[in-house]
Amino acid sequence: MTGWLWTAVMVQMAMGAFDTLYHHEGTERLAWRASQRTELILHGVRNLLYAVLFITLGWFEPRGNWAAALIGLFLVELVITLWDFVEEDRSRLLPATERVTHTLLTLNYGVILAMLVPQLLGWAGEASALPRADHGWLSWACLAAAAGVILFGMRDLAAAARARRLIETDPASLASALLDRHSILVTGGTGFIGRRLVAALAAGGHEVMVLTRDPAKAALPPAVRPVASLDVIDARCRIDAIVNLAGEPISDSPWTLRKRRRILRSRLAVTRAVMRLTARLDHKPEVIVSGSAIGIYGLRDASPLTEADGGTPCFSQRLCAAWEAAAQRGLPSGIRLVTLRTGLVLAAEGGMLARMLTPFEFGLGGRFGHGRQGMSWIHRDDMVRLIIHAIATPSLAGPVNATAPAPVSNAAFTAALARALRRPAIVPVPAAPLRLALGDFAEELLLSGQYVLPHAALESGFVFAYPTIDAAFDRIVGNSPPVEHDGRKTAVAGEAAAALPIAA
Template sequence: MRTTGNIETGTRVKLKIYNGPVGFTFCAHHVDNIPGVMFRDVQEKGPFSSWSHSHLFADTLSGSTLTDKIAYTLPLQPFWPRFALRQVQQSLDRIFAHREFLLQQDIRLHSRCSTKPLRLLVTGASGVLGRELIPLLTTGGHSVWRLVRRKPDPNCQEIFWDPARGFLDPGQLPEIDGVIHLAGEYIGLSRWSKQKKERVIDSRVQGTRLLCRVISAMKKKPEVLLCASAVGYYGNSTEKEMSEESPPGSDFISEVCRLWEGATQQAVESGIRTVLLRLGVGLTPRGGALQTILRHSPLGFIRRFGPGTQYISWITTDDMISAMLHCLTCPELDGPVNIAAPEPVTNTEFIKLLARLTGRPLLFPVSGKLLELSYGQMASEILLSGCHVSTVKLQQSGYRFRHPTLETALRQLLGKNNLKPC
């Protein structure tokens, strides 16, 4: 949820953790930081009676090692049955196996995207995607400044801006190598009012124009701008392999994406390499479509939407942020780039696989007409629409997917891949 610093002594981290539909807050305090050797975090508030996690680093002949040492006790632990204690330990084993897997993949990614340490400006840092992107950037040795609409935190390299009022003080900006622009009003999964649709467009167009105007006027311009967009650019289509050259659709989401991308024109004209990230449906347990399906399925049942033939051009957020780093460091990439997994699936295929992996029963489909009656245009354009995009451009530039198939992705995200920590 938030952190007050990096890993130095005194840093506090606050997390919201879910076990199924049940969530709890975990607050940790960093102590005993010895740079290059270790740091330790201890629980201040959370589900354990006590928790101590030591992160130990050591040089070896072939590189370095990271060792996690955990000591914990549970409330009323002597009264817990053995099977419950075993379940807690197995859950922790899965968590740390997942962490180890991600660390290995991150190291490989940073090796492939090797570059000088970059100075980066990021908008939308508090969103689901931004919260995952920034740790990836900083662990790769890059420095990140965040544009925020609230009072900046002086300890977190934050800079105030107000895109609705057209305010961004160029004098507050450091010299930067690149910009990653993710900010925009959440489209949401509720009925769209006229005012909501105006906010969705204005937040993207006004913010993008302001940002591009300011960075284009800098004495030393950033070399690259990554601007978020979406595969919704293509609208609802039954065609396969929609490429970056395919025309836009004619619905509201297509118009949003077209205007959003067009707002980068000043950056393009000023010579900044501009990559338009046409993002697929992001999958993560921390938010978005997957969390919505899992947490709001009635009585644990899973249901498909409407006919189920609509395509989902999905991508895990791990791959999404990895592809962003790739686009940032790949000078050959320019213009629109589809950021989605190479194997889109239909809504029916997605729901059937999710039900099988979670062990949840499938319920009869939700009627498309009922969805449109309840949610209006949002249902017809988000829940009942889709497109099948091509990722040839991204793959030909050298990007390697972490999760090329939906089954490998869902197994990783749901902890069903039987990983074991070393």
């Protein structure tokens, strides 16, 4: 093999590794998307074929039937790649970087075939043999690449088998607490929580409008009406409830001064726009469910907190206090306001958990810092149900902690995730590097926390489908079946009649 051919092979390995780690694992998280089962099977089979190709090219010079078999493997890989392109276009919207990477991979693969196939055809005319070859460090690079694609190939095939168990609860059942048809405006309806909420409301037969900056790319359910600005909504439009979730993501790091300003301004701007819309509507909404977060309690010790507790100063506390104040100041009289103080929302599709699943699945997870900091969490389906419960419950007003009744320490949280994945959690993340790299972001979101109890939700009669961290993780990773709901009751009986004890 020539130097140019080896260069092309090394480039193909590097681009393939980037595509797998950055796109498939990092941004798209294909292994946790039930819809991508066929794509995962194609990736798994193709990776195992690549392992054979890398080992053969790195350590042997195939002759006769061995060379013909290798040509056959290249042809099979080509068919699988073309099939994969069709499946990707059919089942998901590829980001621009992935499309560019696939184009470069295809072009480079064509160069490899153009240089390698003539040589293999020549070897195919010789007597069958599989002599050893030694290409120095290139041979070892091929062996390392083969080990990598075997690892990810087996993982993709296992994820494809798991995909059958990653069946979500019927979204319509999440909205069953709303018995009458409602007209509901949702801001932030294309986000991690908003997507599931909008799907539940639409499936439940409600009329839904969603504020989105780009209606053409919002990918909303067919019956949902997108609006690019609240100013275009006519004053005569009937809106029974508003759910205000919009805002710059807070979980992206680092928190530069510019990032903090965007986080604050985005929440205040949308909340004020919601209040202006409410003031000019002829038919006022009965309720506004406005976002907040448990960051309003600041950095706390292990003492349990309820809606009656105050906060200690930090960026998260100031942000949430300003967000809640903006909703309260602009609220027209006679409208019920519920401020949802959201904890760590759990689902495989997004949020902090989505970033943790891959390292934990490979046995590389562990606690953050000392692990004693509180993690007040809620399953995303319970979050959606609680929002709808807030709309449907006239007696519920004011701050409501959107957290499960059993907050846990970070050590207990990471141990539960590892247990659900049947992996060890023995690789802790030291606090010092996190503080050095991420500053206040690490201090407030990773190394400190709160133990927050949902007193108001429980008092109003809300029943959690996933009251414990083990129940939540077992559902998320497919160890347990979906929970269906009927009205305000859940199919899981009697588990959350009162607050559960804090797990250390």
